[in-house]
Amino acid sequence: MELRQLQYFVKVARKQHMTQAAEELRVAQSAVSRQIKLLEEELGVNLFVQKGRNLHLTSVGHLFLSRTERILTDLERAVSEIHEFLDPEAGEIRIGFPHSVVLHLLPTAVAAFRKDHPNVKFKLRQGTYNSLIRDVTKGEIDLAFISPFPEKHEHVAGDLLLTEELYAILPPHHILSEYQSIRLEQLKDELFVMFSEEYSLRTIVLEACRRAGFTPRIGFEGEETDAIRGLVAAGMGVSLLPEMALADNGLMQPTKVRVTEPRVTRTVGLIQRAGERLPPVAEVFRRFLIEFVQGELKP
Template identity: 65%
Template sequence: MELRQLQYFLKVAQKEHVTRAAEELHVAQSAVSRQIHQLEQELGVDLFMQKGRNLHLTPVGQLFCKRVETILKDLDRSVAEVHEFLDPERGEIRIGFPHSMGTHLIPTIVAEFKQHYPHVRFRFKQGTYSSLIKDVLSAEVDLAFISPCPESSGQLSGDVVMTEELFAILPPGHPLAGESVLRLEQLREEQFVLFSPGYSLRPIVWQACLQAGFTPEIAFEGGETDTIRGLVAAGMGVSLLPEMALFQTGRLQPAQVRISEPQVTRTVGLIYRSDGKLPLVARSFRAFLLTYFKSRQNNTPVGMYEVHPLE
């Protein structure tokens, strides 16, 4: 069975006439008739029956036609995906990221990138540290922001794109809420609102507290930045969040205070599969991101750098 036979069969089924199908296919009528005859011989059934001057599908022909329509649509979609894979200015980028980066960072960089490539589509997936690594390795996403950036391995590669400071967040009426800076040790008697196990910020905050000489008492756990920020603002405890998670999105907001001792930071990385089989559009996005974060470090407008696919 050949692809051409299926294409000719579907066109005849649509036109209900060999001559009209041949005209639209720009081939001889005899070529269409021959391919339909060979297809029926191979299947061992009659796909069409003559009614006057037209051809109508037999019951089994109707069943076969539905399957052929699906097959050819899937084939067309696959061809389009191949073209998108090879086109750095179109196609779809699948990107994963933790919840703490979804409020401001992801919308900002996507909007900036769309100025260069307006026809690119994005598919987003949020997750924990371990699930993001799994999504990259299983090709569920092309790229993923992750913190901290894991070491490169045989299957995984990554770039550290930024280091970010964590701030103490406190209820607005907290005695330390008006301070410009505090030592983490000053929060040793407080109850903490932390991310649930599996989220990368939890061990960072936990280790910082141990470094400050105490084990944090956990009052609440959650998996959303907005939830943690809201619980703190409501007076349910204190926490530490990175700067990008502190952009105000509602009326009830916690106070934020810089931590002087110990300084608490996290690295943010961009990971991808080591096999180098990224679509060109995803490679262009990775090149753009490296330029974007470099420009932030150097206080240089991103537009001054050329955006192009990585070699």
């Protein structure tokens, strides 16, 4: 069994198409087909089944894929650690984040870190709560900002960075926009602009509304804070967003109003795979981030 056979297998499994996999690998399709066939013969099983124009994994193929991805990820990490041992300042940090964190915290942290570590590279991946935990668990990223912070989890561990307040955002000419603070109950008859179901902020907002005694009417859904803010500013409804997501100073902005009853917050943390040491440069960045966030939050 050769390393390239495993690499070809993973690529075909992800693309579900022999030709597309060969194009990304920049090798002939016949070479990919032959290596997959040799791999199947050595294992004594069929890893794929043809369905129309696509190749789908068999049940044993799915089992083999999960193990193979872990092997290749660990090999990639081992090579990176050797490079970092030879030159720690030339390493790469793979970090994931939800969209609401990238707007302010991540860019300023990376910029500050690179002042003292100019040769360190960053590989960034945006994701949702579940996808970020999955990527950390599979070893595809070293660290991930995540919200809410999972206090107890079988596969990831980390540090709670901050607890952040969520504000009501309203159209600029809304009747409540001049108030310094409101009760969430005052928005019970409004149309809400919400994140899609896979986003944790949606769950936080729904739970807050439940505590306030109502179920929000959802008029629009989005996947990025820019879209949420823009729709609210255009008068399409109201919403709740964390303060970190309201740092933009663009032309079209909603009004921000504090919610006092109930007080709505979210936790933001930094996670890594449980039971494993980070690559040296990632560990340096993890420690830097904790100190950086604490400094940013000082009055």
